[in-house]
Amino acid sequence: xxxxTDHDLFADVDLGWEHRKNRIFLGIIFxxxxxxxxxxxxxxxxxxxxxxxxxTEYNINLVDFLTRDGSxxxxxxxxxxxxxASIMLMVLVTFLAFFVGxxxxxxxxxxxxxxxxxxxxxxxxxxxxxxxxxxxxxLGLAAFVNGVGMGPILLAGAIALGLLVMPIIIVSAxxxxxxxxxxxxxxxxxxxxxxxxxxxxVVLPAAMPGxxxxxxxxxxxxxxxxxxxxxxxxxxINRMPRGPFDRFSAMPTQIYNWANEPSQHFIHLAAxxxxxxxxxxxxxxxxxxxxxxxxxxxx
Amino acid sequence: xxxxxxxLITTEVQTENTTRTDRPDETVLESRGxxxxxxxxxxxxxxxxxxxxxxxxxxxxxxxxxxSTFLRSINRMNDQIDACRVDGELYFHGxxxxxxxxxxxxxxxxxxxxxxxxxxxxKSVYDNVAYGLRVQGLDDKLDLDDAVERALRGAALWxxxxxKLDSSGLDLSGGQQQRLCIARAIATDPEVILMDEPxxxxxxxxxxxxxxLIDELVEEYTVxxxxxxxxQAARISDKTAVFLTGGELVEFDDTATIFEDPADDRxxxxxxxxxx
Numbered sequence: 001x002x003x004x005t006d007h008d009l010f011a012d013v014d015l016g017w018e019h020r021k022n023r024i025f026l027g028i029i030f031x032x033x034x035x036x037x038x039x040x041x042x043x044x045x046x047x048x049x050x051x052x053x054x055x056t057e058y059n060i061n062l063v064d065f066l067t068r069d070g071s072x073x074x075x076x077x078x079x080x081x082x083x084x085a086s087i088m089l090m091v092l093v094t095f096l097a098f099f100v101g102x103x104x105x106x107x108x109x110x111x112x113x114x115x116x117x118x119x120x121x122x123x124x125x126x127x128x129x130x131x132x133x134x135x136x137x138x139l140g141l142a143a144f145v146n147g148v149g150m151g152p153i154l155l156a157g158a159i160a161l162g163l164l165v166m167p168i169i170i171v172s173a174x175x176x177x178x179x180x181x182x183x184x185x186x187x188x189x190x191x192x193x194x195x196x197x198x199x200x201x202v203v204l205p206a207a208m209p210g211x212x213x214x215x216x217x218x219x220x221x222x223x224x225x226x227x228x229x230x231x232x233x234x235x236x237i238n239r240m241p242r243g244p245f246d247r248f249s250a251m252p253t254q255i256y257n258w259a260n261e262p263s264q265h266f267i268h269l270a271a272x273x274x275x276x277x278x279x280x281x282x283x284x285x286x287x288x289x290x291x292x293x294x295x296x297x298x299x
Numbered sequence: 300x301x302x303x304x305x306x307l308i309t310t311e312v313q314t315e316n317t318t319r320t321d322r323p324d325e326t327v328l329e330s331r332g333x334x335x336x337x338x339x340x341x342x343x344x345x346x347x348x349x350x351x352x353x354x355x356x357x358x359x360x361x362x363x364x365x366x367s368t369f370l371r372s373i374n375r376m377n378d379q380i381d382a383c384r385v386d387g388e389l390y391f392h393g394x395x396x397x398x399x400x401x402x403x404x405x406x407x408x409x410x411x412x413x414x415x416x417x418x419x420x421x422k423s424v425y426d427n428v429a430y431g432l433r434v435q436g437l438d439d440k441l442d443l444d445d446a447v448e449r450a451l452r453g454a455a456l457w458x459x460x461x462x463k464l465d466s467s468g469l470d471l472s473g474g475q476q477q478r479l480c481i482a483r484a485i486a487t488d489p490e491v492i493l494m495d496e497p498x499x500x501x502x503x504x505x506x507x508x509x510x511x512l513i514d515e516l517v518e519e520y521t522v523x524x525x526x527x528x529x530x531q532a533a534r535i536s537d538k539t540a541v542f543l544t545g546g547e548l549v550e551f552d553d554t555a556t557i558f559e560d561p562a563d564d565r566x567x568x569x570x571x572x573x574x575x
Contacts, residue, residue, distance in 0.1 A: 113381055183418030190376060191431035191483060192408030201434065202420050 044278075051275050054268030065272055070238030070254060074265035079273050081240035082254035085154060086223055086280070088241060089250055092158035093165060093222050098215055101169030105211075108170075109177040110199055129167035136164040137231025145232050152233025155244040160228040165218040172214025176207040209295035213288045220284040224277065226252040251277045327352040327491060327521050328373060333387035335368050335377065335546070342368040343546040345387070350538070352490075355513060355522045357536035357554065359529055361569070365546035366525040370493045373523065374410040375403040391491075408435060411484035415496040417476035419468035419483075424451075424460050427468040427479055431487035446486055453519075454482035455512050474505025481512065485520065492516060494524040498531065510535050529570060533558050541566045 054060045059075075068078025104125075112118040140160030150156045180203050188198040204211075229235075234253045241248035249257065251273060258270035328350040335343035343365045350356045358366045368377070375396060377383045388395045396406050408431075419427050428447045437443060447464070451457040456478040460471070468479050477497060484492055494513070498506035513522055513535050526532050532539055532554065539557040541550045543565055550557060550566045561567045 181418070183414060183416055184420050186376065186379070186412075186414060187418040187420065187480065187483070188430070188434075189379065190374060190407055190412035190414075191434065192404055192411075192487060193431070193434040194404050197434045201430070206421055 047271055047274050047278070050268055050271030054272050058265050058268050060268060060272055062272070065269070066276070069240055070249070070257075072238075074261075074263055074269065077238075077258075077266070077269055079251070079254065079269075079276060081238060082249055082251045082273070083276065084240050085234075085248040086250040086252075086277075088154060088244065088248075089158050089161060090219055090223055092155065092244060093162045093219060094215070096158060096162035097166045097169050097218070101166045101215075102173050102211060104170045105173035105177060106199060106204075109174050110195070110203065125167050125170055129171060132227075133164055133225050134227040134231060136160045137228030139163065140228060140232045150245075152247055153245050154234075154241050154248040156232045157229050157234050157248065157250070158244065160232055161222040161225060164225065164228060165222045168218040168221065169215050172218065173207070173211045176210025176214065177203065179210060180206045209291050213292045216284050216288040216291070220281050220288075223250075223280060223284075224252055226256055229253045230256065251280070325352045326350065327392060328523070329390040329393075330369075330372075331388045331390070333369070333372065333385070333389055335365070335372055335386075336384045337380065338382040341546055343372070346542075346546070346548045348540055348548055348551050350521065350523060352521050353517055353519075354537040355517050355524060355535055356538040356540065357532035358523065358525045358540045358542060359527065359532045360542035361544060362527070364542040364544050366527075366542050367495050368546065369542070370412075370495050370523065370525050373491075373493055374407050374412055376407075376412065378403055408487060409489050410491040410493060411487065411489040412493040413477070413480050413484050413495070413497045416500050417473055417480050419471070419476050419479050421467065421469055423465045424468050424471070424479060425464040428482045428486050430483060435487060447482075450482040450486035453485050453516070454478045455508065455515070456482055472505070474501050474508060477501060477505070477509060478512065481509075481516075485516070489520065491521045491523065494522065496525055496527060499527065506531075529558075541569065543569065 055062070065078050066083070067080055068076065069081040070079075071077040108118065108122060112121075137160055140156055140163075144150050144156040144159055145152055184202050184206065185198055188202045189195070193201065229250055230253060234247075234249050235257055237247050237249040255270045255273040255277065258266045258273065261267070326349045329348070331347050333343055333346040334341070346365075346369060358369060360366050371377045372385055372389060373391075373396075377385060385397060389397060391406070391410070394401065396403075411431075420430060422430070425447055428450050429443050432443060432446055437446070448457060451460060456475060459475060460479075468476065471479060477500075481492075481497075498509050501509065510531065513524065516522055517537075524532075524536065536554045539552065539554040540548055541557060541561075541563075543549045550561055550563045552562075557566065558570060561570065
């Protein structure tokens with residue numbers, strides 16, 4: 001008897017269609033979020049197959065591949081010069097973009113008054129972050145390779161990449177600084193610290209994990225960029241660069257170069273190179289995730 | 300008291316470093332016609348008050364009456380707010396702290412502050428307390444050890460953290476964090492300690508420890524405390540200032556007088572809970 005009354009109690013509420021709409025919507029957004037995962041899996045599968053074929057049918061030896069420079073002869077060709085060039089690029093980009101980027105972020109977040117000029121700078125930085133990478137390549141070509149007369153050297157490539165990632169570093173550093181609670185700033189100032197002492201002793205240490213994470217992700221973007229390097233002429237070079245003033249070809253440009261070769265052997269060298277490049281990106285992302293995870297509970 | 304006389308006292312303090320107990324009931328802070336605006340909004344209106352040395356002065360009033368604004372204008376923390384404008388005078392030992400030749404950083408080394416929400420730095424307990432001394436240039440390990448212990452004892456925290464000076468200040472409980480912030484504020488031996496609702500984020504037990512502590516602090520320091528807890532003001536303060544909406548100082552007198560026989564009807568209404 002009582003169960004019948006319970007049943008009657010909600011008899012006038014019909015939610016069948018509403019619940020069905022919920023389920024349909026859930027299905028759609030789940031499919032949308034799986035799309036990226038599936039695409040990544042397909043990409044990795046494709047690269048892995050190419051790598052496997054390269055290792056077995058074309059007898060690409062991974063040790064030789066990593067310790068030899070490029071060559072016109074596919075069976076003698078390796079990736080070492082490109083790896084070294086990419087690492088040198090990364091170090092130079094870090095020097096060029098990190099200090100300028102973090103410096104701008106500190107100025108904008110900690111010192112700049114909230115006025116029209118500040119807003120203009122911030123709007124420009126946001127726009128700069130959206131400029132296509134080939135435009136930075138053109139800038140590098142016009143201003144540094146030809147303008148200053150550097151020629152197609154590694155430093156010119158590093159400047160182009162540095163300009164490319166600087167807005168990203170600035171924006172991520174600004175976010176990291178903004179996440180530092182005002183309480184600790186006030187605590188420091190009220191203790192009689194100057195603004196710079198406050199920034200150096202309290203704000204920067206607290207923001208550093210965020211700044212590091214943003215910088216590593218920006219560098220991961222830089223290391224995979226191809227277009228700006230092609231524009232500054234980082235191509236058709238096989239050997240290892242001897243310094244920042246030497247000509248060079250980095251990992252993505254070497255892969256691009258190989259992929260354009262008619263020989264299937266070169267195509268599979270490119271696939272092996274892609275695996276190496278992806279490993280670099282993977283490790284950098286892991287480091288970024290580790291830093292974020294390690295320090296996120298601090299404040 | 301004229302400005303000239305007060306200036307004399309200032310020089311005396313600076314040159315001879317007379318102990319505070321020699322001058323009982325001296326005015327240490329005095330505001331005259333203090334107005335504070337945030338943009339077009341008026342936060343404080345013509346506040347004139349004399350705050351005595353080695354006393355606890357409580358500032359009470361409803362939300363938005365300018366209590367915290369007044370506190371922040373004493374150590375010029377309002378300078379941090381772009382839209383903030385201060386008019387009128389505020390004297391610290393007879394020196395107008397808004398004079399051009401006053402460096403707010405130097406001022407804050409003599410007037411410490413404790414905030415509403417405990418805000419220890421993400422550093423060790425030791426580094427938190429030593430912070431103020433280090434930014435003032437002290438880096439001798441033994442001197443720092445001494446000062447840190449003294450400050451932690453002064454903040455009634457030493458017994459609880461003695462063995463874990465190297466652990467993070469953020470691992471302490473809320474009440475301990477607030478006492479750590481008090482230790483940080485007194486480590487540099489300021490003359491005045493401003494407290495902005497220091498117990499409002501704490502549980503009653505932790506709050507009563509802070510209240511006991513304030514009772515001891517006033518032996519050495521002048522304490523100005525903003526609170527919206529009237530019982531707290533009645534318990535711990537010697538003088539009470541009542542601000543009401545509009546940033547107006549309505550009445551300032553001995554705490555007993557304010558709570559038992561206020562001159563202003565609005566103060567009586569506020570204290571008996573008729574509004575605010």
